[in-house]
């Protein structure tokens with residue numbers, strides 16, 4: 001039927017590129033393509049070899065148009081967790097991912113890949129946006145914590161989780177197998193690495209204790225390889241400082257810390273022309289970079305990240321591949337025009353394998 005014909009086409013396209021990059025002969029490629037076509041025509045599905053899975057996950061990172069960190073695409077550590085079906089075993093894999101990727105602060109870009117969507121089998125979904133993230137609470141006095149987490153925090157509370165009501169409560173992991181009751185578990189505190197944020201010279205937060213978690217681990221995107229959908233495949237890199245300093249801490253609909261920082265720096269917040277927002281933003285981003293470095297947690301500044309992206313562009317051209325990208329995401333939110341990215345154009349062509357958004361499993 002058409003679904004099987006479509007899957008065969010996507011599989012052949014992936015295998016051709018993958019086997020070419022891995023240096024296999026045409027004979028080896030053709031025999032694998034025939035084997036896969038057999039499997040698809042009898043089961044409407046085919047299973048990747050671990051090698052195909054690992055290289056496919058790396059290709060997907062290399063094809064991620066919004067990602068400035070792609071220079072290191074070929075050094076992704078891939079954990080093949082297929083066959084993990086029991087909830088407690090899934091939680092163990094997720095805890096292992098957090099501790100392995102954290103690596104005492106010397107962060108290892110890692111992806112853990114669970115079973116793909118298989119016809120007739122229960123799919124696995126991770127309900128968290130990121131494995132480590134802070135709760136958000138709506139109260140009469142306003143929002144406490146991360147406003148971005150308000151909806152998911154309510155879901156966790158409904159499932160029986162209880163937060164401490166602070167601005168930095170780490171949320172539990174929530175997973176669901178098929179249509180069974182979703183299960184939640186607190187993350188063991190011994191594997192959690194957090195960074196207290198302070199400025200090298202100024203008390204920019206006054207008496208407020210500000211911190212952030214060390215490792216960003218995206219857990220709600222779908223990895224597609226050769227027509228196969230991996231809906232539970234959490235992946236991490238390290239942060240670019242501006243993500244924390246210019247968005248998570250600075251956005252008005254996130255922690256909205258610019259007024260606090262500006263006041264503690266004695267800036268004139270009564271007029272735009274004092275550029276108080278810009279001066280507070282730079283000091284806040286300096287504090288983030290300084291604090292992660294002081295605590296031995298990998299982080300990259302946006303200038304270095306842009307230089308690394310330029311190296312990626314040149315390497316791709318050397319490899320005979322077109323560089324695709326989404327300009328609006330690739331430019332950093334602080335001093336964008338001081339990077340080369342701002343001054344050139346990128347083709348936003350989406351090629352597979354890749355990472356995609358997927359429907360939230362909860363409302």
Ligand code: HEM
Nearest residue numbers: 061064066067068069109235236237238239240243300355
């Ligand atoms: C190694 C260090 C890495 C750095 C510094 C980095 C940096 C970034 C940044 C700054 C963004 C934009 C995020 C935002 O504006 O919210 C981004 C997006 C993205 N990155 Fe990377 N990244 C890294 C590694 C990775 C890895 C290992 C993967 C996957 C295997 C990945 C896949 C993606 C994807 C799919 C997006 C777009 C997310 C979306 O559409 O919402 N990145 N990256």
Ligand SMILES: N/C(=N/c1cccc(CO[C@@H]2CCNC2)c1)c1cccs1
Nearest residue numbers: 069216217218235236237238239240243
């Ligand atoms: N540094 C990172 N930054 C991000 C990468 C992808 C997505 C995000 C957060 O995206 C949110 C959803 C859309 N904007 C914010 C952040 C990484 C996380 C995981 C691997 S690298």
